[in-house]
Amino acid sequence: MIRMDGGDEAQVAQAQGGDQDAFRVLVERHSRSLLRLAYRMTGNEHDAEEVVQEAFLRAYKRLDRFESRANFGTWLYRIGVNCALDLMRKRKQQSSHRQQPTGDGEEASDPLETAVSPDPGPDRLMLSGELRKRVTIAMADLSPVERTAFVLRHFEGQSIEEIGRVLGLGAGATKNSVFRAVQKMRTHLEPMLSKG
């Protein structure tokens, strides 16, 4: 998780003054944790890298709006979450154009390929063990909102209020998104427990 380390102030101030080297230091410092978050949200290495690039570009363009009292990591992280959400929604739209609706409510609008690329690609094939494959499939069954809520709650330890602010949802709806996500994960992964 990207946490406040208090060491970004100088680089942020220099980058705000147009120093690209200072911005580069920020990129080097935060890119890996942002990539992990993006991967968990998108479930796809290629998309995750795209999210990271887009997040840094947006951050650079908005640097003048960044308040020095705020924490750069948290701010960047939020931009990254929004980029990932945008991309997931775009992918979902693309897949809904390709796919026949099943008339099954929200479940129908969350097909497997909303988050999993139909073409797994050699890198995925190479790296995917049984565990990773199962978790990827389970995560792919979540809607973008459920997925974001779950990743932020489970992996990033954010509070319901913080997640609600990112998603633009109230506390009840946010909590419900986390709950629905966990239930879907259980449906997919619980059989693995009985396998031992």
Next chain:
Amino acid sequence: MTDIVRQTKGERTEMSDLTKHLNQEQLVDYRYGDAADSGAVEQHLHECAECAAAYAKLLGVLAIVDAAPVPEPGPGYEARLWWKLSPRLDRPNRSWLDVSAWREWLANAWAEPRRLAPLGAVAVLLIAAFFVGRISLTPNVPPVAPPVVSERTPGQVRERILLVAVGDHLDRAQTVLLEISNAEADTKGKTARDKEVDISQVQATAEQLLSENRIYRQTAQHTGDNSVASVLDELEPVLLEIAHSPSRVTAGQLDELQKSIEARGLILKVRVMDSTVRNREKAIRPRNSNSGS
């Protein structure tokens, strides 16, 4: 439906009613610290084997989620990312004569004195180049017929300073790339990929070149010298990769470094640019510097 979904929404219990089983929502809330009355849930879990088993299953599922590996991008990811990002960062094109750009650079250098090192290196190079020029050119050397340029503008002088420095930088970079490309691990024995090669010396040079490379690349970008900027831009991630590698690399790691250089055709690019830069420098070299006066 699996047995873990133990209750439908209609069967949900109130937190205070511990005579009924906890529902899934309560268990999830408890797991994430969102339960309204976590003490009561905890107590119930101690007393009710069925709910404890359901909670254990929830934890088991979440442990599977945690255990799934997240792919690591490998060494050099930051450099590759920056390589893609930097051309897309909107920056106004500044010229050499832009006073604010120099002021900004000096202010940054003041805050971080090691930034001045490349400037010092350039100064040393220029002084060295001046004396080498004086010493190496004897009266017996036939005249090379340099282009006749009688007057130098400040812009040309500055350009020449940059070209001399970049030429030397590319020379040194070429040496680093060649040393890595020609390095050989001892491939005898069964565990060839585990044999190590000491690259600490070449690594130290790469590290030095890295900070200079950034300065020269930025300067070339500012002055609109795109061909130089582009080669330096390609060189940077490789220098970074070399500088950040272990001082003793395995044959496998060495192979990756070599492939990284080879894939970009970097040695040839650096060599061609080195020669171009030197020719450009020659073309604007003042006539009297060739005569050794």
